Amino acid sequence: MVGGGRESQVGYKHRTGALKDNIAFTLVAGAFDINAERGKDFGVNIGVDEDRCYPDYKTMFAEEGKREDGIEVVSIATPNGTHYEICKAALEADLHVICEKPLFFTSGEGVEIKDLAEKKGKIVGVTYGFSGNQMLLQMRAMIEQDKIGEIRIVELQYTHGFSLNDQADKASSSQKWRVDPKIAGPSFVLGDLSTHTYYMSQLIMPNMKIRELLCDRQSFVGSRAPLEDNAFVLMRYENGAVGRLWTSSVNAGCMDGHRIRIVGSKGSLEWWDSKPGELKYEIQGEPGQTLIRAMPYLDDSCNADERLGALHVEGLSEAWANIYLKFATAIDAKNRGDEELLKSLVYPDINAGIEGIRWIENCVRSADNGATWVEFI
Incomplete structure (x- = not known):
């Protein structure tokens, strides 16, 4: 995860969405805050190993790339103006991407990232969280x-x-x-x-x-x-x-x-x-x-x-979990080359x-x- 630390408005939604069913994602590393020490303290408090709480996303991508159990997907929960550079760096590091909206400043940047994702064979998902209702x-x-x-x-x-x-x-x-x-x-x-x-x-x-x-x-x-x-x-x-x-x-x-x-x-x-x-x-x-x-x-x-079940109320956390589960399904299908499943899957891509x-x-x-x-x- 990049961003989404203690002062973030959306970080908790990303984490609960990704981890809710305990079947799709595991949070193993993060650059959670622009303040490295604050980010490390936050990461350790939510159960991430201290040595996998990084000072910035560039260090995380480089160090995780050296590990046999390194990250496969990055969730970007940072301010809008940083999305493009982090998303591009993640794809260049051969990672799938899940990113906050709006995705970038210009549609030209969006087309560039789409082309890069296709070249790398990776999924880029956008967290329109309400759409999981x-x-x-x-x-x-x-x-x-x-x-x-x-x-x-x-x-x-x-x-x-x-x-x-x-x-x-x-x-x-x-x-x-x-x-x-x-x-x-x-x-x-x-x-x-x-x-x-x-x-x-x-x-x-x-x-x-x-x-x-x-x-x-x-x-x-x-x-x-x-x-x-x-x-x-x-x-x-x-x-x-x-x-x-x-x-x-x-x-x-x-x-x-x-x-x-x-x-x-x-x-x-x-x-x-x-x-x-x-x-x-x-x-x-x-x-x-x-x-x-x-x-x-x-x-x-x-x-x-x-x-x-109909007797019990669901809400936004379940909606986020629904789209994160579909992100996982899309990533798995992409990894396996199942383009037919990808075409039929309804999710914010x-x-x-x-x-x-x-x-x-x-x-x-x-x-x-x-x-x-x-x-x-």
């Missing part, structure tokens, strides 16, 4: 089965109120870099929040492609400019459908406004992150239904990730990471051009 696969299956008809309207939202003022930026080191363009890149909430929701919409509707979009973004906390803490995105899809996305970290009083609603010609599907085990299914003129996780009436693709970068680039281009419609390129 099982009911999203149920939505995908129901759309494929024409349960709601032709898609007409896509309504997406990921908002909260935890960055309502600049106190959050000053109090947390993890928040401070997120509003620094040199480290975060060209966006704040578009990259930090909405790339999750955009990927989830693509997972649910793999055949829906955006033709053009319009983005209007704001910096309500002025010190964050030019990075936005609120944005609205209108979308026109190639099939004639329309969409709307709201992403915000200044939605005062909102604890968790993560919602996806897909409206078709016959009915609608709606999922909320606050109730991840439920899916609303509404057909015009009929009583609404609430589908519950783990029930036998759900699609096999949904229940394939089931652990606890390098292409999803590049698509997330394209999403940010197009939104920023539209917003910086005066909130105008732009072709999605």
Whole structure:
């Protein structure tokens, strides 16, 4: 693991996701912190051997490469501006990669890393952690089965109120870099929040492609400019459908406004992150239904990730575990040369990471051009 130390917001999610089932990954080494001593202290406290707690990722890749039991995969849980160089170094060290989002600053960097990964025969996975929620696969299956008809309207939202003022930026080191363009890149909430929701919409509707979009973004906390803490995105899809996305970290009083609603010609599907085990299914003129996780009436693709049974609540930690297990499945398939399995596996791969970068680039281009419609390129 690179990053993800004691002060990290996401490190624990990576570790619990990777280690939850105790069948796919073992954490054996890390460069956990930019402060080497602090990183070593943290690593030892979570059970990593002291001699495998390294001062930086370059040393770790070099030293682990000398060991017969050296690392095979690296999980990158560092600020955005470091992803590209660490990912490239990991692939050059013949390691598979699992990386935080947004993957890089530009789609050009994404294509370069994709080419390198293909050359090395390695997997690059992106931790869109929410996408591991099982009911999203149920939505995908129901759309494929024409349960709601032709898609007409896509309504997406990921908002909260935890960055309502600049106190959050000053109090947390993890928040401070997120509003620094040199480290975060060209966006704040578009990259930090909405790339999750955009990927989830693509997972649910793999055949829906955006033709053009319009983005209007704001910096309500002025010190964050030019990075936005609120944005609205209108979308026109190639099939004639329309969409709307709201992403915000200044939605005062909102604890968790993560919602996806897909409206078709016959009915609608709606999922909320606050109730991840439920899916609303509404057909015009009929009583609404609430589908519950783990029930036998759900699609096999949904229940394939089931652990606890419908009586017991699952949440974000299980979602992360689901995508980490799929990363492991993809890595194993790649190692064995099983390209057919890789083609059928639904998980956030390098292409999803590049698509997330394209999403940010197009939104920023539209917003910086005066909130105008732009072709999605």
